Amino acid sequence: MILSLRALRSLILGCLLTAGSVLSPHVAAAATTAQSHGVRSYHAHPTYALLQMNVCSSGYAGCYPGTEYPKILDEVVARIEANHVNAVTLNEACSGDVAEIAARTGFHYRFATVIYNGAPLSCKSPEGRGFFGNAVLTKEAIRASEDAPYSVFSGVEQRRWLCVTTARRIDVCTSHLSTDGEAPGSANSTQCLELTQVLASRGRPTIFAGDVNRHASCAPKGHWTLTDAAAAKDPGIQHSYGNLVTPRLEIEATTYTDHDALVVRVRLPH
Template sequence: MMRRSAALWVVAALAAVATVALPAAHAQAPAARSFDVLQLNLCHSGSADCSSDGRAVDSAIALIQQRRPDVVTLNEVCASDITRMTSETGYLWEFTPAGDESTGGPRACRDGRGDYGIAVLAHPDLGAGGAPIERQYAAQDATTEQRVLLCVPFSTVAACTTHLSATDARVAAEQCRELSGVATALNAETVVAGDFNLVSGGSPDVQECVPNGWYRKDDGSVQHVLAMDVFHFRRAETLPVDGSDHPGLLVETDR
């Protein structure tokens, strides 16, 4: 009887251990969270035919407030636009002016609205960004506008934007390859968005500058979002932007 009781005690103990261990064996991975990127070209230098006396900025603010993307990338904006947009949305920001070859300084918007360039806005949940990477491209076209790139590292992700040459597709392709090299060297989960002035299936083809392990989504034209494949693509949507000749491009992902 003593031997039988001991055997039963061992069986009960093993069963208890198995019961305790079972939840650990079935522990679930952390749920993926959404990560959305909104690309906007606001055509707001004041010198282009598509400029609209601020309507595009109004429209951009409304889209950010409605959709609350994690990252907003902006092209053809003025420094004063960014001041207003961040004040009204609460987003963090980095701005880089395009260069002006004729003056050797930053390119300016008309009507005293400050420098003209590109920007990255970030939802406050991303936290303050680290030191940005700002660079004029080695390849430039024959116009006086010197095209630039901007990358901003945040605590867990990085975001880059650019506006590539509009007059020379070969130069735009060289700039795109330089941008890809900078983005892949960031050692972070990274998204890139902007107006590349290149199209899928064109000559040169924008797909040629997409790094290995990344994917690309577009607005059906020259605006693109490139993302590392850790950002699991869900859907893309084009959104009307009043006062701009470009729609907004919203790419929704999970990471």
């Protein structure tokens, strides 16, 4: 009896799968690829995961008592470990706390200090936690970083963006925009336009996440937008943008901060 090529492949795959524990995941993936006539298997597309949190850690904001410091730090570390993320973006963070999170997880980090009333703002309650600002942490080494203030901001709190380039040649960015509304001409609206330009200029696979204090997207053309519109706490104003493929969003309820957490998963290019 002469078997067709398709039948022969199916027979071989069936024998391999019957072997059970003898078959390694890599061999199984290769067999599945052969049966599907060159369709790439899931394992051919590695994933990249990012955790976004606004941690309300300055010690000044009305939400700070709810952090029950240092329980907020334990919550961030637990979510990093439970979600097996590659990157973390944090808003309303303190530099000393970010250093502690990095030490506990083995992540690399960069911190962007936000100027407040013309000077860096020291976090309080307790003292000695460094300055207030935003952070990006990554599992892979950080090869370069950039941060800069926006051209305008409302009130006494400067607003900045921060981007890092990892050893995998992926850029991870974050920002925390002003709270004066998203109407045309507002500081928030101007910052949004400037953030669009920053992300459009990266020239590499890029993923952004942050508390943008608006519902309309700041994503450049060609980037997708995900938001926490389904969150229980202050929904719709934390966003993620990117030009990596197959984005998927998970919203996780938080205990010790006034925003829910975002977990974004994407597929990486070859």
